[in-house]
Amino acid sequence: MTIPTSSLEQVIPGQGSMAQPEAGKPTKAKRQRFRFISNKKAAAGLIILGIYVVVAIIGPWVAPYDPDARGNDLVQPPSGAHWLGTTHLGQDVFSQLLSGTRSVMFVGFFAGIVATVLSVLIGVTAGYLGGRTDEGLSALSNVFLVIPALPLIIIITSTLESAEDWLIALVIGFTSWSWNARVLRAQTLSLRRRDFVDASRATGEKTWRVIVFELMPNLTAVIASGFVGTVIFAVLSEITLAFIGVTSGTTWNWGTILFWAQGQQALAQEAWWWFIPAGLAIAILGTALSLINFGIDEFVSPRLRSVGKTKIKTVDGRTVRMRIGFTPVLSRSAAPHTHASPTPVIRKEVTQ
Amino acid sequence: MKYFLQRVAFYLFTAWAAITLNFFIPRMVPGDPVQALITKFQGQLSSKAIESLYVLFGLDKDKSVWQEYLDYWNQLFHGDLGLSFTFFPTPVSEIISSSLPWTLTLVGITTVISFFLGTGLGVLAGWRRGSWADGLLPVTTFLSSVPYFWLGIIAIYLLTGPDSFFPSSGGFGSGLVPAWDQYFIPSAIQHSLLPALTILISSVSGWILSMRNMMVTVSSEDYITVAHAKGLSDRRVALSYAARNALLPNVSGFALSLGFIVGGTLLVEIVFSYPGVGFQLFQALGAQDYPLMQGIFLIITISVLVANLIADVAYLLLDPRTRKEG
Numbered sequence: 060m061t062i063p064t065s066s067l068e069q070v071i072p073g074q075g076s077m078a079q080p081e082a083g084k085p086t087k088a089k090r091q092r093f094r095f096i097s098n099k100k101a102a103a104g105l106i107i108l109g110i111y112v113v114v115a116i117i118g119p120w121v122a123p124y125d126p127d128a129r130g131n132d133l134v135q136p137p138s139g140a141h142w143l144g145t146t147h148l149g150q151d152v153f154s155q156l157l158s159g160t161r162s163v164m165f166v167g168f169f170a171g172i173v174a175t176v177l178s179v180l181i182g183v184t185a186g187y188l189g190g191r192t193d194e195g196l197s198a199l200s201n202v203f204l205v206i207p208a209l210p211l212i213i214i215i216t217s218t219l220e221s222a223e224d225w226l227i228a229l230v231i232g233f234t235s236w237s238w239n240a241r242v243l244r245a246q247t248l249s250l251r252r253r254d255f256v257d258a259s260r261a262t263g264e265k266t267w268r269v270i271v272f273e274l275m276p277n278l279t280a281v282i283a284s285g286f287v288g289t290v291i292f293a294v295l296s297e298i299t300l301a302f303i304g305v306t307s308g309t310t311w312n313w314g315t316i317l318f319w320a321q322g323q324q325a326l327a328q329e330a331w332w333w334f335i336p337a338g339l340a341i342a343i344l345g346t347a348l349s350l351i352n353f354g355i356d357e358f359v360s361p362r363l364r365s366v367g368k369t370k371i372k373t374v375d376g377r378t379v380r381m382r383i384g385f386t387p388v389l390s391r392s393a394a395p396h397t398h399a400s401p402t403p404v405i406r407k408e409v410t411q
Numbered sequence: 412m413k414y415f416l417q418r419v420a421f422y423l424f425t426a427w428a429a430i431t432l433n434f435f436i437p438r439m440v441p442g443d444p445v446q447a448l449i450t451k452f453q454g455q456l457s458s459k460a461i462e463s464l465y466v467l468f469g470l471d472k473d474k475s476v477w478q479e480y481l482d483y484w485n486q487l488f489h490g491d492l493g494l495s496f497t498f499f500p501t502p503v504s505e506i507i508s509s510s511l512p513w514t515l516t517l518v519g520i521t522t523v524i525s526f527f528l529g530t531g532l533g534v535l536a537g538w539r540r541g542s543w544a545d546g547l548l549p550v551t552t553f554l555s556s557v558p559y560f561w562l563g564i565i566a567i568y569l570l571t572g573p574d575s576f577f578p579s580s581g582g583f584g585s586g587l588v589p590a591w592d593q594y595f596i597p598s599a600i601q602h603s604l605l606p607a608l609t610i611l612i613s614s615v616s617g618w619i620l621s622m623r624n625m626m627v628t629v630s631s632e633d634y635i636t637v638a639h640a641k642g643l644s645d646r647r648v649a650l651s652y653a654a655r656n657a658l659l660p661n662v663s664g665f666a667l668s669l670g671f672i673v674g675g676t677l678l679v680e681i682v683f684s685y686p687g688v689g690f691q692l693f694q695a696l697g698a699q700d701y702p703l704m705q706g707i708f709l710i711i712t713i714s715v716l717v718a719n720l721i722a723d724v725a726y727l728l729l730d731p732r733t734r735k736e737g
Contacts, residue, residue, distance in 0.1 A: 198421075198424070201421065201425070202424070202425045202428045202429075205422075205425055205670065205715060205716060205719055206425065206428070206429050206432075206670070206712055206715075207669075207670035207671075207673050207674055207711055207712060207715050208670055208671070208674065209670070209671070209673075209674025209675075209677070210673070210674060210677065210692070210707070210708050210711050210712070211432075211708065213692070213696070213704075213708075214433075214436055214704055214705065214708045215436060217696055217699075217704060218436055218437060218701070291556070295558055298558060299558065299560070299674075299678060302558075302560060302678070303678070303681060303693055303696060304696065304697070305696055317560075317561065317564075320564075321564070321682070326564065326567055326568055326579075329568075331568065334561070334564055334568075335565070337561075338557065338558065338561035338564070338565070341556070341557070341558055341561065342553060342556045342557045342558075342561075343556075344556070345555070345556025345557070346552055346553050346556045348556075349552045349555065349556055350552065353552075356624070360628070
């Protein structure tokens with residue numbers, strides 16, 4: 060298909076006029092990015108995540124003790140010397156927590172990246188190419204989707220001789236890409252028939268170029284939210300693996316702390332400082348990541364935003380609930396309204 | 412019907428893939444695990460058990476991989492999953508069949524309750540946005556980020572004790588024999604309350620969130636507006652129009668969450684020393700009992716596939732569109 064150059068000329072109406080928005084473009088992009096940050100949930104999530112990243116980097120250096128160093132204070136509650144108490148060997152729980160952050164964050168992000176790359180490769184290719192390729196790749200991702208991931212990860216990791224962090228991250232990454240791949244495929248299917256994709260194909264762009272430069276920018280939000288979701292899953296899986304004791308045990312992470320706490324009867328000794336902080340650290344990290352994901356979801360589909368107060372008390376004491384698609388109209392007269400306005404439906408919703 | 416057959420074919424294919432995966436994973440074990448085990452169980456292993464182990468681990472030098480693969484299938488069809496090392500010389504299939512009912516009951520009942528409870532709350536949260544129901548969201552977000560097993564530890568820490576009603580471990584009172592009688596059943600129920608509650612609390616939030624989001628999306632559709640315009644009661648619109656349509660993605664999401672919930676349940680069983688397959692898996696891991704681990708993985712996978720098939724049938728009944736092309 061060839062397009063006469065004259066019409067191409069028309070498609071880009073004058074380079075001169077393009078120069079103007081060129082100057083305005085950065086500010087617009089900045090404002091858009093700012094809009095994402097201005098979402099309270101996303102901002103809160105990003106701040107917490109930032110703190111975790113900082114701890115992951117500096118944690119092992121700022122830890123007051125060596126996490127392996129044994130001491131004489133066995134199973135002591137929190138004190139000035141040991142902020143989060145000690146273990147059965149006199150190790151400092153706070154130091155273990157700080158040092159363990161690095162391993163958790165590393166596995167989370169590494170597995171997230173592996174899974175995201177795989178899901179983009181498989182999902183977008185399947186969605187864009189269609190036909191036999193699509194059928195094959197979809198079947199593959201569906202198989203991975205229904206096989207329970209955690210038992211599979213446990214089985215694979217337990218056969219590895221030394222389960223180092225990067226190896227665990229790879230195993231998690233290779234087993235948890237399928238859900239994102241499915242979402243991306245569906246999204247690609249709906250994008251591939253759009254005019255701008257047809258146009259770029261018509262101008263003779265190569266397939267990989269159409270995918271990378273036309274489709275991918277429109278999939279950013281889906282990819283990002285899939286990435287964040289996988290990080291949550293990877294963190295939980297790694298901690299689970301450490302908790303049941305199938306990892307190498309040479310590096311500390313929060314699961315290792317819980318493993319020792321469980322194995323050394325921390326519960327029976329009422330040593331709450333031993334297992335509560337690690338669990339809270341996981342929960343807060345998970346919450347932060349979920350918040351970022353909500354932010355992305357709401358950014359993409361504004362309907363999901365939680366609305367402010369929707370119940371409004373009117374002057375005469377009636378309570379009215381606002382809802383999308385409806386404009387409550389209140390009047391004192393009992394006579395029914397007749398609507399000549401283009402507003403689709405105006406409904407009174409008066410409770411009590 | 413065509414849809415149903417397609418699904419059955421797909422699950423058969425997946426089962427085949429899982430079994431094949433299960434066949435190849437032990438072949439990645441470096442060294443000679445069987446030799447290590449024979450030395451560990453000096454003189455306790457019969458020559459037949461050793462042979463079965465070599466088949467399982469693919470260390471039979473005289474056979475091609477293909478021949479081994481066929482042998483493996485042959486063993487499977489005879490219900491032979493090998494012999495367990497931890498409970499030597501009990502066959503793996505026997506151990507699993509004694510622990511599987513515990514897990515199935517625990518996961519089955521809690522998942523169903525959690526699905527209905529979560530979906531119900533999700534309908535509320537999605538329909539009454541801006542009311543108290545929105546307060547559920549931060550709580551559920553936090554709870555869904557908590558690892559199941561940690562919640563179990565906390566539950567044991569807070570709720571059990573010498574004088575507590577809740578036992579902290581096991582599946583039934585000591586001194587009782589599993590049977591359908593008036594002593595065993597109440598004890599089993601009492602022991603399952605806390606594990607069930609743990610799974611319920613962790614898993615319900617996922618259903619709430621997804622249902623809420625679907626309700627919000629659906630409630631701005633035109634047919635909802637039409638239903639309102641017809642003057643139907645708010646309740647009727649919410650349940651028969653919005654919720655009915657919002658439910659479909661939630662039912663198909665059931666498949667995905669199931670694997671996740673089962674994974675979490677295994678961990679809860681470990682924490683509570685509950686006599687299900689999760690606890691068995693934990694013991695198998697500690698003893699490097701590969702035949703038991705693999706048998707458990709296989710059984711879990713097949714159970715999840717069957718549950719998925721049931722969810723598909725439910726979907727078939729709920730969504731008339733799938734039945735359209737006869």
